[in-house]
Amino acid sequence: xxxxxxxxxxxxxxxxxxxxxxxxxxxxxxxxxxxxxxxxxxxxxxxxxxxxxxxxxxxxxxxxxxxxxxxxxxxxxxxxxxxxxxxxxxxxxxxxxxxxxxxxxxxxxxxxxxxxxxxxxxxxxxxxxxxxxxxxxxxxxxxxxxxxxxxxxxxxxxxxxxxxxxxxxxx
Ligand SMILES: [Zn+2]
Numbered sequence: 001x002x003x004x005x006x007x008x009x010x011x012x013x014x015x016x017x018x019x020x021x022x023x024x025x026x027x028x029x030x031x032x033x034x035x036x037x038x039x040x041x042x043x044x045x046x047x048x049x050x051x052x053x054x055x056x057x058x059x060x061x062x063x064x065x066x067x068x069x070x071x072x073x074x075x076x077x078x079x080x081x082x083x084x085x086x087x088x089x090x091x092x093x094x095x096x097x098x099x100x101x102x103x104x105x106x107x108x109x110x111x112x113x114x115x116x117x118x119x120x121x122x123x124x125x126x127x128x129x130x131x132x133x134x135x136x137x138x139x140x141x142x143x144x145x146x147x148x149x150x151x152x153x154x155x156x157x158x159x160x161x162x163x164x165x166x167x168x169x170x171x
Contacts, residue, residue: 002019002029002068003018003019003020003022003028003029004016004017004018004019004028004029004068004103005017005019005068006067006068006071009071009073009102010102010122011073011074011075011102011104011120011121011122012073012074012120013071013073014071015071015072015073015102015103015104016068016069016071016072016073016102016103017100017101017102017103018097018098018099018100018101018103019099019100020099021096021097021098021099022093022096022097023093023096024093024094024095024096025092025093026092026093027090027091027092027093028080028090028091028092028093028097028103029068029069029090029091030088030089030090030091031065031066031069031082031088031089031090031091032065032066032069033055033063033088033089034066035063035064035065035066036061036062036063036064037054037062037063037064038062043064049064053065053070056112056113057152058112058152058153058156058157059152059156069091072091072103072104072105073102073104073121074104074105074106074107074119074121074130075102075104075105075106075121075123076106076119076121076123076125076126076127076130077121077123077124077125077126078094078104078105078106078109079093079094079095079097079101079103079104079105080092080093080094080097080103080104080105081094081105081106081109081148082105082109082110082150083148083150083151084150084151084152089150091103091105094148104121106145107130107132108130108131108132108133108134108136108137108141108145109134109145109148109149110134110149110150110152110153111132111133111134112132112133112134112157113132113133114131114132114133115131115132116129116130116131116132117129117130118130127141134149134153134157135157135160135164139164139167142164143164143168146161146164146165146168149161
């Protein structure tokens with residue numbers, strides 16, 4: 001049985017909400033990454049597929065996100081994070097999530113590129129102007145989020161991650 005439902009969010013558009021209390025470390029949902037966007041399987045605008053529901057990976061892979069995960073909003077103080085286990089990406093609870101609380105993750109974890117947007121997450125520590133690149137985050141956020149980075153991201157940005165670890169050790 002699904003642990004989540006979607007409804008209008010105060011953050012942005014539709015959001016994903018818990019339909020029961022979820023414990024810290026528990027799997028919230030499994031992400032369906034089966035719909036790859038490629039030259040031989042482009043976005044189908046006539047079916048309402050839009051770029052805003054795509055997920056980009058540093059190796060150039062583009063996934064068209066399915067429901068409900070495509071509606072998970074960004075927060076600067078998130079209650080979940082995404083990690084790949086045996087080839088499947090899962091959303092895990094970063095802390096206890098109460099029934100009817102919105103599920104959020106920080107889009108900058110595993111983030112890259114130079115997309116910039118204004119955040120409306122309402123968190124006390126909201127960074128307001130958000131830059132998609134993880135390494136653009138203030139260093140205290142990079143260090144806080146370091147254990148949450150996914151393995152493919154650590155592999156792809158090995159040198160920059162090592163540099164961050166070195167800076168942490170010498171500071
Ligand atoms: Zn924010």
